[in-house]
Amino acid sequence: METKPRYSPLLLGLELLCFLLGLAFLMPFYFLIINSFKKLGAILLNAASLPDSWGFGNFKRAWVAIDFPVVFMHSFVITSLSVGCLVVAASMTAYRLVRKPTTFNKLLFTIFVAAMIIPFQSVMLPLMRITSLFELRGHVYGIVICYIGFGISLSVFLFHGFIKSVPLEIEEAAVVDGCTPYGLYWRVVFPLLKPISVTVIILNVLWIWNDYLLPVLVINDAFTTIPLAVQKFFGQYLRKWDLAMASLTLSTLPVIVFFLFLQKHIIEGITAGSVKG
């Protein structure tokens, strides 16, 4: 009696509804892209019409105006260093907290979890004092340390949930074979954590790459990132829409490419992250 659900008229209607909604969701990208190709006069005349020609003149000027290769490199360096350090530090911490649940370590885990509700603004101003005291401001290592500090709670939490489900037998076998605790972690446990590491990497990349406020406070002109460059550009040339749209397209492109390449992992990673949360 088992029949496959047929493709009914109702389903067709829902499909159409979804596609219309999807078009509405894509509408901002339509405006962004077509206006990146238009001259300022054409934008002011009608922002919704297609461009007369598809030249890359705006992109060339925007590339120079926001110093794109440089700010891209800055964003890239900060994001990859921070996320790399976070994955190692958080997985090590979580591993120890799971495998040695002393009273101290249990308390520590509770503190990490509780700290997740502290909003950035509540830490930001005293942090300015700390960062100048320890000479973290204006340096790449300084902002990397800040990102480790702000990111570690969630990352430890995610690793903690995953490590609990890793069977102890594998580690016991490795110990019998003469593995040191450090070799055990690095060669046996860490590779097993790959699925959750992917989730941690993705969530942190999206956060750090797009973050605006922390770089403004900690690094600013010394190492301008993409969001800072865009913000500065808009401060200067608010009405130069041709340049503005082209620089916004350039700036959003890397993360969209990142997403489209990894979309399967990203969507799975978010599901995994939220279920653990």
Place this chain on the structure above:
Amino acid sequence: MHNTRSRTRWSEWLQQMVFVGPGLLIFLLIVAVPFFMGFYYTFTEWNGLDLNNAKWTGMTNLKRIFTDDGRFWTAFGFTAKFTVAAVVITNVLALALGMLLTRNLKGRSVLRVIFFLPNVIGGLLLGYIWYFIYTRGFAAIGEATGWHLFNLPWLGTPATGFWGIVGVFVWQTSGYMMIIYIAAIIGVPKDLSEAARIDGASAWQTFRSITFPLIMPAITICLFLTTSNAFRVFDLNLSLTGGGPGYSSESIALNIYREALTNSRYGLGTAKAMIFFFAVALITVTQVWVTKKREVEA
């Protein structure tokens, strides 16, 4: 015997240091210590230009905030209203999308990607993109269609500023929440909803009595994420309206930022930030507590 035991203890201690030490140290330095310093600075006059000197002034900051800072309370009211509107609309839309895209639609995987896409772009950049759309794009659509909605002075009045920011927040966040809802809906055992349908329950009844209670954990998570994100909104206000017109769309986070970095009043800013912390903590903890109580097992 004694020697081995002390060696094990030393080795344990060293492991604790190596594994937990670096992460904990940085966490203390960047989050915990500044957080507790905030309690002290709340009661001081602390100038942004001279970070090393703060003068104890007792209750002055708090008194000033509670009696003589209408702008902060305007920001508070704005943020509260914004949070309610943004959380309700985002979750209703996300849940509806989740329900739709777990059906047998042909385009569902493409559509999931489309709805999620805005989420990967940062709030600041999105804000600027939408600033253009509200001010220029909507005018073009309005001219072409003659629809009143598009001819409003978007972002130019307190009401359009408010709904303008809500709109972008919903557009940015609902795809993320949709993903979480989809995972939960797929997890609802098929036989339960089929049994209900055979017993003659309508689609809406099945949703209300079967699906909805069983996806309560996802609702807890999504409400938590949207509430805390909406209450902390900053980037969107900065790039869309700059808090304007006037300061009618200034969020608490933006108000704190300006108090400290524009007015250089770090002490007052910290006091506000602490009030902000207690508000965030109270709201999110209450919300999780309320929805957690309603979670059931299949």
